[in-house]
Amino acid sequence: MSDWREFDQNPVSHSAAHHLTTIQWLLDDQGYARVSDVARHLGITRGSVSVTLKGLRQRGLVVEDDHKHLSLSVEGLRIARGIRTKRILIQALFREVLGVPDNVAEQDACKIEHLISDQTAEAAGGFLIGLEESSSDPQLAKVLQSLRMPPAAPSTNFPGVGTQKLALRLEKKDSHGEDPSS
Amino acid sequence: MSDWREFDQNPVSHSAAHHLTTIQWLLDDQGYARVSDVARHLGITRGSVSVTLKGLRQRGLVVEDDHKHLSLSVEGLRIARGIRTKRILIQALFREVLGVPDNVAEQDACKIEHLISDQTAEAAGGFLIGLEESSSDPQLAKVLQSLRMPPAAPSTNFPGVGTQKLALRLEKKDSHGEDPSS
DNA sequence: TCAACCTGTTTGGGTTACCAAACTCGTTGG
DNA sequence: CCAACGAGTTTGGTAACCCAAACAGGTTGA
Numbered sequence: 493m494s495d496w497r498e499f500d501q502n503p504v505s506h507s508a509a510h511h512l513t514t515i516q517w518l519l520d521d522q523g524y525a526r527v528s529d530v531a532r533h534l535g536i537t538r539g540s541v542s543v544t545l546k547g548l549r550q551r552g553l554v555v556e557d558d559h560k561h562l563s564l565s566v567e568g569l570r571i572a573r574g575i576r577t578k579r580i581l582i583q584a585l586f587r588e589v590l591g592v593p594d595n596v597a598e599q600d601a602c603k604i605e606h607l608i609s610d611q612t613a614e615a616a617g618g619f620l621i622g623l624e625e626s627s628s629d630p631q632l633a634k635v636l637q638s639l640r641m642p643p644a645a646p647s648t649n650f651p652g653v654g655t656q657k658l659a660l661r662l663e664k665k666d667s668h669g670e671d672p673s674s
Numbered sequence: 675m676s677d678w679r680e681f682d683q684n685p686v687s688h689s690a691a692h693h694l695t696t697i698q699w700l701l702d703d704q705g706y707a708r709v710s711d712v713a714r715h716l717g718i719t720r721g722s723v724s725v726t727l728k729g730l731r732q733r734g735l736v737v738e739d740d741h742k743h744l745s746l747s748v749e750g751l752r753i754a755r756g757i758r759t760k761r762i763l764i765q766a767l768f769r770e771v772l773g774v775p776d777n778v779a780e781q782d783a784c785k786i787e788h789l790i791s792d793q794t795a796e797a798a799g800g801f802l803i804g805l806e807e808s809s810s811d812p813q814l815a816k817v818l819q820s821l822r823m824p825p826a827a828p829s830t831n832f833p834g835v836g837t838q839k840l841a842l843r844l845e846k847k848d849s850h851g852e853d854p855s856s
Numbered sequence: 857t858c859a860a861c862c863t864g865t866t867t868g869g870g871t872t873a874c875c876a877a878a879c880t881c882g883t884t885g886g
Numbered sequence: 887c888c889a890a891c892g893a894g895t896t897t898g899g900t901a902a903c904c905c906a907a908a909c910a911g912g913t914t915g916a
Contacts, residue, residue, distance in 0.1 A: 495717060496692050496716065496717075496784060497717070497874095498781065498784075498785065505902075505903085506681050507902080507903065507904090510678050526863075526864085527863075527864055527865090528862080528863060528864075534678065535677060535678075535679070536903095536904070536905085537904080537905060537906075538863075538864065538865085539864085539865070539866075539867090539904090539905075539906080539907090540903075540904055540905070541864095542864060542865055542866085543865085543866090543903090543904095544902095544903080544904095546865090547902095560863080560864075573833075574832060574833065576841075576845075577832075577833045577837070577838060577841040580841045580844050580845055581837070581840075581841060581844075583844075584844050586794050586797070589771070589801070590794065590797035590798055590800075590801055591797055591801075592793060592794050592797045593793070596791055596793050596794060597794070599680065599791065600789070600790055600791050600794050602678060602680075602681075603680065603681050603786070603789040603790075604785070604786040604789055604790070607782070607785040607786055607789075608782055608785075608786070609778055609781065609782050610831075610832030610833075611774055611775070611778050611832075612768050612772065612774050612778060612779070612782050613832055613833070613837075614830060614832050614833065614834055614837055615768070615772035615773055615774045615822070616772055617833065617834065617836065617837030617840055617841070618772075618821070618822075618824075618834075618836070618837065619771070619772055619773075619821045619822065620840055620844075621836055621837070621840050622820060622821035623821060624840070626817070626820075629817075631813065631817075632817050635808070635811075635813075635814050635817070638804060638808075639800070639801045639804035639805060639808075640797070640800075640801065641793075641796070641797035641800050641801070642800075648796060649792075650756060650759075650792030650793075650795055650796050651755075651756065651759045651792075651795070651796065651799065652796055652799065652800075654799065654800070654803055655759070655763070655795075655796055655799030655800065655803070656759060658763075658799055658802055658803050658806070659758075659759040659762045659763060659799070662762050662763075662766050662802075663758075663762055679904090687872075687873085689872080689873060689874090708893075708894085709893070709894060709895090710892075710893060710894080718873090718874070718875085719874080719875060719876075720893075720894065720895085721874090721875075721876080721877090721894085721895070721896075721897090722873070722874055722875070723894095724894060724895055724896085725873085725874095725895085725896090726872095726873075726874095728895090729872095742893075742894075
């Protein structure tokens, strides 16, 4: 089993992920990105952004031109695009497949975007592509619809009875007394 | 859009989540749980566990009996079970539905177990239950199989061409110039 | 011109969560 | 009997984060 502390040994932290994706978003949106813009966008102080970006500059992920305008290095852009793509895929997976309301899917995706492995994200992408390709199949649509969360059940307590039973079944199947410390 | 810092404003932190689930696991496994057991299990020092558990005791999540044996309060147990259930459900979702290898699914599930909303976890549970119930349907099985990640493609770069294209499509559909700061 | 304003940086503080190391305490084997 | 050991705690250090506040520079409008 894997070390549970892999949690915070990711390429970039949650904070760094948002700094990077924000810079890119600002560039796309308004053509430039400065410390103040990033701070406003993230809802934190300029001082915090200044310090964080100093680190990201030293790590070669963020570049600052002679006019204090920020942009991403090739590596920074690669990371930002990866995280952004993961967020979009996870959000779509939760929304399209599980039937979770979009705003909830978005919140969840935002929290986990930088933690999901490439492999799982790619698998989610593949699944969604397949879904899209066979969206014309009424049989599939019907089946999937029946699996999705009923839109009128957002407030049920977690875990519901059926869900809890399923989890217990899965746990037994899966665990032969091993260590869940992962 | 939601505040991106909801990240660390969860009922319990990643660390606390693991302390709680570890205590319960030790109780189930060996009938008791002490600070040293938790420390060994998590791979951190006794001092760290001692300090963390002091906080969890003050928050009323962990109880210590007169023999320094740890257990969870009702609330602590509720939280621990919730997190454990979420991990199992997410792991199963990634494994059964997306076709991700079990160890990868486990790692990912471990990282995000304490971040996923109740609603999404419940939806995952509902989806898996539906899947289980219709597992006898050969048509469904075939369709799902076709959507799953090919087992022989674990090492492709992320994001793959198709995945990236999908993400771009999703992004456009979804965003009408809004703010991805979630 | 120069005060007001915006920008970016630095500094001191607070939180969480880890470590190493020193310390206490109870049990236990020679 | 007591040295040695394991268990638990405390303490000082580190590293990310965040904040507020003070500062330094550049623009700009009156």
